[in-house]
Amino acid sequence: MPTFEKRLTKALTLLQSCKNITAFTGAGISTESGISDFRSKGGVWDRYRIVTYQEFISSHDARVEYWKMKRELYTEIKDAKPNRAHMALAELEHMGKLKCLITQNIDGLHQDSGSSNVIELHGTNRKAVCLECGKLWPIEEVQEWLESGETDPSCDACNGFVKPATISFGQSMPEAEMVRAFECVSNCDLLFMIGSSLQVEPAASIPREAYSNGAKLIYVNRTETPSDSLADVCFRENAGHVLGELVNMF
Ligand SMILES: [Zn+2]
Known part of the structure; x- marks a missing residue:
């Protein structure tokens, strides 16, 4: 070289x-x-299990697990510049x-x-989206719901599942x-x-x-x-x- x-x-x-x-x-x-590479050693996929889109939409436990990961990672990324x-x-x-x-x-x-x-x-980690009606929230707002005890957030307009506006494994x-x-x-x-x-x-x-x-x-x-x-x-x-x-x- x-x-x-x-x-x-x-x-x-x-x-x-x-x-x-x-x-x-x-x-x-x-x-x-300071944002760790998902795939590298010590990265996100070393520390957490991958929750696929299909699991997310079909299982309460998977949604709880997924949001727990997102809550923990948020403290790591919210101040990144x-x-x-x-x-x-x-x-x-x-x-x-x-x-x-x-x-x-x-x-x-x-x-x-x-x-x-x-x-x-x-997609983006800065927003969350209702998978039913498409309503969007700033991620800060949904993180506050988690802080106050919510574990599987749902949409206040239609009761649909709320997910970060990212493309998950298994999602096109x-x-x-x-x-x-x-x-x-x-x-x-x-x-x-x-x-x-x-x-x-x-x-x-x-x-x-x-x-x-x-x-x-x-x-x-x-x-x-x-x-x-x-x-x-x-x-x-x-x-x-x-x-x-x-x-x-x-
Ligand atoms: Zn909705």
């Missing part, structure tokens, strides 16, 4: 010459904000370079850092978001991937789709991905460091 400086220069040249950049982010961009990598992407958007930001994250940190064109493929991907995401990916001239190991779908397909439409690829991820060989530049360094440097050099 060429030196860090050489790779930075190459990435900078690509960012400067491209006009229609799409960013794609995964858990790795938020670890520097965007880091340099989130800020750098917001800056690229303000410069008119970054047209679209697709994320697998549910933490809302991209919006906190000032990005506005964000497509959340896995949101159709409108997927369509918008793939439109952005097929039309971009540079796909800037940060913090995904690209192991599962649709993550794995996103850079491949961009590549097959002639886009350049920049990867920033701590570990190897199955499509590193397609990328024009790969970084293994911390996302905050890499993106911070790149935006400073603009």
